[in-house]
Amino acid sequence: MTRRRGAPGTALRKAVLAVVGAVFAVPIAAMVAFSLRSADGTGHDLGHWTALAAPENERAYRSLVEGVTNSLVLAAVTAVLVLVLLVPTMVVVHLRYPALVRPLEFVCLVPVTVPAIVLVVGLAPVYSVVSRVAGSGAWTLALAYGVTVLPYAHRAVQADLAATDLRTLTEAARTLGSGGVATLLHVVVPSLRRGLLAAAFITVAVVLGEYTIASLLNRVTLQTSLVQVSRSDPFAAVILALLALLLAFLLLAVVGRVGSAGAGRPVLPGRDVAATAPAPARKALS
Amino acid sequence: MTPTRPLAAAAALTVLALGLAGCTAADAAGADAASGTAATATSAEDLGGMDALIAAAEAEGELNVIALPDTWANYGKIIDAFEAEYDITVNSDSPDVSSAEEITAAENLAGQDTAPDVFDLGSAVTLANLDQFAKYKVATWDDIADDHKDADGAWVHDYTGLMSVGYDADAVPEPGTLDDLLGSEYRGKVAINGDPTQAGAAAAAVQWAALQDGGSADDVSAGVSWFGELADAGNFLPTDPTPATIASGETPVVFDWSYNNLAAAADAGGRDWRTAVLPGTALGSYYNQAVNVDAPHPAAARLWQEFIMSDEAQNLYLAAGAYPVRLAAMTEAGTVDQGALDAVGEQPADTVQLTTEQTEAASALLAGTWAQAIG
Amino acid sequence: MVALVEGRPPAADRDRLDGARPPRARRRPAAWWALTPFAVYVLLFLAVPCVVALGTGFVTGDGRPSLSALAALGEPLVLRAFGSSALVSGITAVVGAVVGAVVCWGLTALRSDGLVRSLVDSAASVLAQFGGVMLAFAFTATIGIQGVVTQLLLTRLGVDVFAGGVWFYQVPGLLLPYVYFQVPLMVITFMPAVTGLKPQWQEAVATLGGTRREHLLRVVVPVLAPAFVGSVLLLFANAFSSYATAAALISQGAQIVPLQIRAALVSETVLGRENVAGVLALGMVVVMVVLMTLYSLLQRRTERWQR
Numbered sequence: 001m002t003r004r005r006g007a008p009g010t011a012l013r014k015a016v017l018a019v020v021g022a023v024f025a026v027p028i029a030a031m032v033a034f035s036l037r038s039a040d041g042t043g044h045d046l047g048h049w050t051a052l053a054a055p056e057n058e059r060a061y062r063s064l065v066e067g068v069t070n071s072l073v074l075a076a077v078t079a080v081l082v083l084v085l086l087v088p089t090m091v092v093v094h095l096r097y098p099a100l101v102r103p104l105e106f107v108c109l110v111p112v113t114v115p116a117i118v119l120v121v122g123l124a125p126v127y128s129v130v131s132r133v134a135g136s137g138a139w140t141l142a143l144a145y146g147v148t149v150l151p152y153a154h155r156a157v158q159a160d161l162a163a164t165d166l167r168t169l170t171e172a173a174r175t176l177g178s179g180g181v182a183t184l185l186h187v188v189v190p191s192l193r194r195g196l197l198a199a200a201f202i203t204v205a206v207v208l209g210e211y212t213i214a215s216l217l218n219r220v221t222l223q224t225s226l227v228q229v230s231r232s233d234p235f236a237a238v239i240l241a242l243l244a245l246l247l248a249f250l251l252l253a254v255v256g257r258v259g260s261a262g263a264g265r266p267v268l269p270g271r272d273v274a275a276t277a278p279a280p281a282r283k284a285l286s
Numbered sequence: 287m288t289p290t291r292p293l294a295a296a297a298a299l300t301v302l303a304l305g306l307a308g309c310t311a312a313d314a315a316g317a318d319a320a321s322g323t324a325a326t327a328t329s330a331e332d333l334g335g336m337d338a339l340i341a342a343a344e345a346e347g348e349l350n351v352i353a354l355p356d357t358w359a360n361y362g363k364i365i366d367a368f369e370a371e372y373d374i375t376v377n378s379d380s381p382d383v384s385s386a387e388e389i390t391a392a393e394n395l396a397g398q399d400t401a402p403d404v405f406d407l408g409s410a411v412t413l414a415n416l417d418q419f420a421k422y423k424v425a426t427w428d429d430i431a432d433d434h435k436d437a438d439g440a441w442v443h444d445y446t447g448l449m450s451v452g453y454d455a456d457a458v459p460e461p462g463t464l465d466d467l468l469g470s471e472y473r474g475k476v477a478i479n480g481d482p483t484q485a486g487a488a489a490a491a492v493q494w495a496a497l498q499d500g501g502s503a504d505d506v507s508a509g510v511s512w513f514g515e516l517a518d519a520g521n522f523l524p525t526d527p528t529p530a531t532i533a534s535g536e537t538p539v540v541f542d543w544s545y546n547n548l549a550a551a552a553d554a555g556g557r558d559w560r561t562a563v564l565p566g567t568a569l570g571s572y573y574n575q576a577v578n579v580d581a582p583h584p585a586a587a588r589l590w591q592e593f594i595m596s597d598e599a600q601n602l603y604l605a606a607g608a609y610p611v612r613l614a615a616m617t618e619a620g621t622v623d624q625g626a627l628d629a630v631g632e633q634p635a636d637t638v639q640l641t642t643e644q645t646e647a648a649s650a651l652l653a654g655t656w657a658q659a660i661g
Numbered sequence: 662m663v664a665l666v667e668g669r670p671p672a673a674d675r676d677r678l679d680g681a682r683p684p685r686a687r688r689r690p691a692a693w694w695a696l697t698p699f700a701v702y703v704l705l706f707l708a709v710p711c712v713v714a715l716g717t718g719f720v721t722g723d724g725r726p727s728l729s730a731l732a733a734l735g736e737p738l739v740l741r742a743f744g745s746s747a748l749v750s751g752i753t754a755v756v757g758a759v760v761g762a763v764v765c766w767g768l769t770a771l772r773s774d775g776l777v778r779s780l781v782d783s784a785a786s787v788l789a790q791f792g793g794v795m796l797a798f799a800f801t802a803t804i805g806i807q808g809v810v811t812q813l814l815l816t817r818l819g820v821d822v823f824a825g826g827v828w829f830y831q832v833p834g835l836l837l838p839y840v841y842f843q844v845p846l847m848v849i850t851f852m853p854a855v856t857g858l859k860p861q862w863q864e865a866v867a868t869l870g871g872t873r874r875e876h877l878l879r880v881v882v883p884v885l886a887p888a889f890v891g892s893v894l895l896l897f898a899n900a901f902s903s904y905a906t907a908a909a910l911i912s913q914g915a916q917i918v919p920l921q922i923r924a925a926l927v928s929e930t931v932l933g934r935e936n937v938a939g940v941l942a943l944g945m946v947v948v949m950v951v952l953m954t955l956y957s958l959l960q961r962r963t964e965r966w967q968r
Contacts, residue, residue, distance in 0.1 A: 027799040113949045126706065256780075474823060536807055649930045654738070
């Protein structure tokens with residue numbers, strides 16, 4: 001491919017990326033530098049990092065431990081809930097009721113239009129009923145989180161679903177005598193492994209970062225305990241925020257490398273064209 | 287494939303779910319039967335005396351409290367003292383929520399064993415939610431003046447503070463009068479504890495400014511305009527002061543209750559934090575103690591009431607700089623902690639307390655004008 | 662790979678060798694039950710809360726239907742909150758869109774299946790969607806009163822960022838964290854459009870004797886314009902509905918709509934405004950519905966070029 005004269009070359013584009021990347025790294029670097037400040041304000045040391053593990057601070061950080069535990073449990077429960085509820089539905093709709101594909105997508109995209117702060121206004125009465133039935137542990141939030149996660153999970157699974165010839169596979173299984181549930185478990189799930197994994201990891205990332213619903217429903221999670229701790233110890237809050245961001249980044253990086261087509265993309269109405277189009281390396285603006 | 291298998295599975299799940307629901311209902315019913323008498327007791331005598339109350343409370347074993355930060359009016363020490371005296375574990379939930387959120391939590395968790403047992407509320411929220419409270423009169427009921435308690439025992443005042451200005455003596459000079467704070471030494475340094483349209487302590491700061499600056503308890507607009515002047519001078523800091531910001535020096539001047547400012551001195555990371563109750567009209571506001579009508583641990587809740595109104599807890603309030611409601615009675619009986627009283631100073635005789643109507647009028651005024659005043 | 666073919670019964674059904682009726686007709690009724698758990702779940706936890714949230718605006722405190730709470734939408738404070746929300750959302754959407762588009766352009770220089778590109782994608786996802794409270798802490802650590810950058814500027818350059826007043830804990834302080842998550846969101850949403858620009862078009866322009874400039878103005882801009890505008894709308898909607906970052910940063914005043922909702926729900930001084938929360942929610946949803954409808958209309962135009 002001939003280089004056109006005057007075309008901004010690869011070098012310029014990479015330079016632009018480097019500059020923007022450096023600017024975006026500033027807050028992260030600032031968080032690290034902030035957390036390394038020594039207690040008396042001069043110089044730097046690991047004092048705040050080691051204080052997190054110190055036994056004498058155990059009482060102060062108790063809510064943090066509770067928040068982290070609750071969030072991890074919530075993430076697991078939400079991932080299971082979403083996968084168990086959404087995937088069979090999507091598969092059945094994809095295979096049996098193609099007319100419902102669009103409505104299902106619409107339903108899964110409603111949480112994008114109805115933000116969490118609006119949803120939580122209506123969740124309080126629902127949750128007083130939920131509390132009566134299932135207790136008031138933080139894990140009950142999984143029911144609300146499943147809804148907020150729907151757009152992302154649907155997107156991840158849909159991309160994989162579109163790229164897999166599920167119809168032939170299930171028909172083959174059926175002709176070989178497999179029942180519905182067995183087909184689901186032994187044929188569908190392994191074929192959609194990437195999409196399911198992507199959905200699960202994205203669910204975990206969303207749940208770990210969710211604050212709105214947890215705080216206004218008075219439950220203790222990682223984010224609400226971070227805010228509470230920041231009032232008395234901003235350093236611990238910054239350290240844990242850094243670690244949480246890193247964890248979410250690692251989760252999504254793994255998903256991205258494992259190669260699911262729909263992973264990491266946000267949720268948008270409209271067809272997932274990019275996932276279905278063939279994707280060789282492109283040089284669009286050379 | 288026939289539809290019977292999935293139907294059977296669904297039926298099994300339904301039975302399981304109903305069974306679980308039934309179990310939890312049965313448990314709840316059982317628990318209610320055991321402490322049924324405690325849930326309706328209006329005084330210790332109804333249960334057969336203090337010892338019976340203590341026994342019933344210790345049988346319950348736990349107490350859920352909410353919105354009681356350790357450094358607020360010595361609640362940390364009060365909770366520790368309660369746990370030390372009785373064999374009851376105190377679960378201190380959500381220390382930073384507002385009074386309104388305490389009621390919301392009680393509503394959301396109604397019937398659960400994590401619902402709050404007792405409340406410590408601002409007056410406005412108390413008077414708006416009387417059905418949420420169980421009527422209970424503590425042993426020392428008669429020590430308390432009539433305007434500090436509900437006639438039926440739904441609520442009772444527990445302590446009050448005085449509105450004060452806490453300041454870092456190393457960073458700023460001592461403010462002698464309110465208008466000193468408008469000076470240039472306080473540029474970008476003066477904060478109040480919360481948003482007056484949301485938090486009681488902040489609303490009280492504005493009311494106090496009104497009283498100091500020529501307004502009255504009926505009309506706090508003078509306070510709003512004074513804070514407007516503060517903002518125009520560039521002295522107003524729209525940050526929430528927390529122990530962290532005080533220790534780091536971000537908020538060198540804080541309007542807050544005297545007991546909070548006094549507690550901040552202990553936590554101030556080496557700074558010389560002082561509390562100034564400015565001369566002139568003093569403003570106080572009693573908080574209200576109440577028992578949740580749906581308390582999961584009714585006997586423990588009532589025992590907590592008794593404890594709060596006992597000399598021990600009232601003196602702990604005093605040690606933190608808060609004036610307990612039984613101060614007059616304790617002084618007369620000689621049970622007051624004289625050292626603490628001397629350290630804090632006598633309660634000023636002309637402390638202004640806003641009535642319900644005045645509080646409502648002030649809230650309405652703040653809701654309409656605060657945001658504009660501070661820009 | 663197989664394209665999206667929907668709605669055609671599989672051939673296997675029609676070609677059973679033994680001529681028996683396709684099993685599908687017998688199995689069809691049994692599949693509805695598979696959809697009910699999801700339907701029930703969505704009904705209980707999405708439909709009902711939505712209806713309740715929007716409906717509380719239409720009842721009085723005692724539960725009787727009334728339009729009186731809607732009057733709150735006309736209060737100057739509420740109008741100002743909507744205005745501030747719109748202003749913050751607009752500024753950060755435009756800035757985010759422009760910077761994001763530049764980043765997209767830069768990303769075309771990387772291999773689309775390379776490590777750097779996928780790391781950038783992951784980082785963009787994290788910052789765009791899962792930052793919330795943590796971004797508030799990040800920026801407090803950066804340019805808060807005790808922030809690293811603030812102190813650096815003060816001690817090394819003598820520049821006091823807060824000389825004119827502490828703006829960080831008010832609405833202006835929201836701009837930086839919001840741009841920080843708007844740019845990655847722009848990258849995520851706009852990149853498919855940018856990669857959809859086929860090199861063949863550039864060659865076609867060259868063949869027809871056009872210059873690079875003409876390619877840019879006559880081909881690239883018209884093709885990317887719907888995607889760009891759509892992304893701006895999406896960014897606007899994203900900032901408008903954001904709550905966590907603002908809640909963590911701003912404690913004094915409720916200058917934007919999500920914070921007004923919070924104030925209506927948790928205030929202990931101005932009581933009885935829970936219905937106002939419903940009305941505000943209604944206002945927010947109306948804005949969001951309008952934005953997302955426009956977005957999906959634009960998205961259809963965008964997709965034309967990506968086929």
